[in-house]
Structures are given as C-alpha cells and as structure tokens.
Amino acid sequence: MAAVKLSKDIIRSFVDSFDTILVDCDGVLWAGSKLLTHSVDTINFLKENGKRVFYVTNNSTKTRSQYLSRLLQIGYNAEEREIATSGFLVASYLKSIDFDKKVYLIGSKGLSEELSNHGINHTPPGPESMETDIKSYISSEFKFEDDIGAVVVGFDEYISYPKILQACNYLSRPDCLFLATNTDETFPMEIPLVVPGTGTMVKAIQTPSGRIPQVFGKPFPPMLQAISKHCDIIPERTLMVGDRLNTDINFGRNCNLQTLLVLSGVTTLIQLNQQEELGDKSLIPQYYTDSLGDIFRLLTNDQ
C-alpha cells in the first residue's frame, strides 16, 4: 500500500472529506524557528470554511498559553481551548481524578507551570546533579516524601542519577501512579544533530523500576479522548496532520482518523517509501504532501 500525494485532482474531495483537523505543531506549522509558506493561510482558510481545528503537540516543555501566544504571533487563528499539549493532558487527568497527593516531577518549567495551573502540588523542576559518588549517595539517609502519589515524567534536560533513583523508589510503592507526557525518541531538528527526547527519560525510569507508564501523548489515544470531551468527533471525518510516522500517523491510525503526512519536518520521502515497503499500515498515512501550505496552494491555484 502507498500513500496518495495531494494534487489538484483530489484536493476538493479531500477537503470535503473532513470536518475536523488535528494538527501537530513543530514540523507542520513551523520547523524550529523557520516559518512554512502558506501554513497560516491553510489553517485560517479551513477555519473560515467551517472546519474545526485543534493544535495537538507532544511537547510538554511549554504551556497551553505559551503555545497560544506563539500561534497568535505568527498569525494563526487560534484559541486556548483548541490547544492540547501532552503536559496539559497529564495535568487535567490528575485534576479529573481528584488527585490530592504530591507529584514527583521529572520535567521542565513548562510542565511544572501546567501542573500548578491545575492546582497539582509537585516537586520543583530543575537541576539535581550527583554531588558525590554512588556509594556515599545510596548510604546517605534518604528522606522520601510520604505524600508522593505519582511520578510524572516529561522532557527534562537535567535528568540525573539522583532523580532516576528517587523516581524508581517512589514507583516501588504499588499505589504510586506513573504518568509520562510522551515517549518521543528524539526532537526534530533542522541541523544534523540527534537530540534525545522524552523517551530517553521514560526508559531510564521504566528500566530499573519495572513499571510501565501511562502515556498521554501521541500515538496513544488520550489526546483524542480529551478533545472528544468538549466536542463531538466523528473519527472518519477527522484528519490528523503530522510530520512523524510513529507518533502522528500512528496516532491517527490508532484512532481511526484520516491521516496526512507532511514532509516539512522529521520524515523524508525516502523514509515514507521505506515504510510503505515494510507494509505496516499503522505507520503509513493515507495522504502525503510536501507541506501543509500545499492545501491552500492547491485550493487557490496559487503557485
């Protein structure tokens, strides 16, 4: 099976086939610090023509309101209620279950702020480096906090042995929740640099603790469930647009949505073709195109 490239011939029926569009941010609306031609035009045109748009991102290092500021600044027609970040999902989940203990946080300032916004008590983010050696460290008297009821893991550039050890020991309590924002292996980059993502932190804690986290980001379904709470989603009339096969496209496939891959981010056409040859349908989009702006371009005959 092969993904269909968007073209003039099919653009009208393609756009008519969905009412709702879930759009990944980095690599789709922008690529790092680079803006992508006609992306803003596409989103705003679709909204003006009655489509509902939701901005869905696995990035937990920024809050919803930080995302809103960026979207508005670039010119996207957006409201805060249309934005779902993986950090927002974790925080609203804890609020929804009336979580009244404390979170042991491995994550960023943004995730900390999102937890605070939801009234969730948590340990502070930031560095906690190994100031001694392992022998002195483990023989020191640990003061594990009694009221920790969940370990939350998001992206944390200050990941360290002391943090991993503390998280694992909280997780050895069977009633301690283990929540992860996402499991992305790497961050998308414009430069040829491998930048380890949240999956690194999650695996570092999953391995010694032997616990499997509940993951809120794509490709897992909580993101769609969160959006469905506030409005009716008909999966077959909903389009997921993203630049990653194992998060965005896999998420769309898992939730029975329509799927469009854009080649403006992580995935190259060569990688898409390799995936098509492997034949795992859950990682192959129905449609692909160079960038989101192509939709506007094809609809308006703009070259």
Add this chain to the structure above:
Amino acid sequence: MAAVKLSKDIIRSFVDSFDTILVDCDGVLWAGSKLLTHSVDTINFLKENGKRVFYVTNNSTKTRSQYLSRLLQIGYNAEEREIATSGFLVASYLKSIDFDKKVYLIGSKGLSEELSNHGINHTPPGPESMETDIKSYISSEFKFEDDIGAVVVGFDEYISYPKILQACNYLSRPDCLFLATNTDETFPMEIPLVVPGTGTMVKAIQTPSGRIPQVFGKPFPPMLQAISKHCDIIPERTLMVGDRLNTDINFGRNCNLQTLLVLSGVTTLIQLNQQEELGDKSLIPQYYTDSLGDIFRLLTNDQ
C-alpha cells in the same frame, strides 16, 4: 519444572558432575559488605579437590586487580587470570580487534582504568552536568571528536543529558561501535532501596540513537567465550552459580551449563517459585540452595 534443592543425598553426585565452576561474586561470595558463612571454605575446598574456578561478574566499576585484592583479603584462593569482569571483557575485546581509535566513555573510574590497562584511548570518566538549558546547549558549537570509533557504556552515576546527547551523535556514525558492559536493571542491595543499574544508562542511549549495543556481561555468551580462549570448557561439566535469574541463570542456560541458584542475594524463594510456575526454562535453575556455603556444609557434615 522445578529446581532441585541441594541435600545430603545428592551432594556427592552433584559435585562429581562438574569440573569447572563459574561463580558470580556479589550475592554469592559476599552480600554487599556482609560475608557469607562457608563461602570461602566451599570455593577453596573445590579448588583443592581439582575443580577449576572462575569468578565472573557484570560489575564494571572495579578492575580485575581490585576484585583480586578483595577475594584474597577475604581468604579466597584466587588468581587474576581466574577473574572475568564485564569491563575487562569490553577492554580485551577492543584490544583483540586492534581498535586504534578513541572510546567515548560513559562509565566509572574502574572501567576507565581497565581500558587504560589494555592501552585503549578514551574520554575521561566523571561528572559532565548540564550547566545551561537545552536551547543554549544544542545551539552551542559542538566539538565532536573525529577520532571516536566506539561508545562504551558501563555503570555511570554521573549520567547526564550532555553525555547521552554526545553518545547518540557519535552512534549516528554507522561505523561507530556501541559496546555495553551489561544491562542489569538494578544493583543488588541489602536495604530496601531500588538502585538503578547499567541497564538504565544503556536504555537511555539506545532509545534516542536507535542502535542496539553489543553486550558483554551475563546473560550474553562473551564471558564464556573469553574463558574458553584460555582453557577447555565442556559446557555440560561446567556449573554456573549465581543469585540472579535473568543474568546468572539465564547465562548458564544460554551456554548449556549446569546451573545453581543461591538465595543469598537478589532472588527470593518466592520469586523462584513464581518463575517455576511461569515455566520459562531459560530462567529456572537446575539446582538451588540457601547459600554457596551449603556445598561445604553438606560435604563435610558441618551443621
């Protein structure tokens, strides 16, 4: 299937059934700082009666000569050539392939020393913490060293984001080797504390790099191959003694050795019984006993 408990009735035929004994150290010869009754007597008695003994450990934080000092100090009859640590195996492997580039090291001082003992050039061990934030860090000018030809991962209590990122970027060069001392999830502890082991560091690098390491420690076969180089090993007449099912016993099973589990370390009788119910033969020993000293006790009628 169930493991057979060592008893007076079978001890003589059991001991007659092997010529060579591979013995794990921590949890078998000692438990942390605690000595185990008759362990020394057992090993020395077996050696005096013509058995060959090899000390095999996944611990890469100490050199072979440090292990020798500890064994001799406690009273074990031992020579350096009888000791195989996972760090020693990695270093001798690199020497055996005439590796003449530089190693990017994630590991301890002990592993660094073992590499130096084999003439392997490598980056220094020790802390390298995140002194800035991710944005400044990845936009700084990396000076990746051209002559790195291998990433070696052992236990490193100073694991950090900068180290993980550098390792992954060296591993993005297809000809860069990826070697790990072992993948133990945790360290055995006398106190109820989960202490993350080398598996934590390995997974943190494996996840973003997408590379699978060559692992030298148990349960993988290189340890037996290293011993076999210097003396003839007949697997069915060789006994592996250890306290962990997923390293020691699995190693013995993978190499078709006889296997004896001692309950003086990580594994409890309840855990052994649970494993027996699950029925995965590769994790069930042929024999078990409370501690290594039982062999001497049963042979000499000492209570």
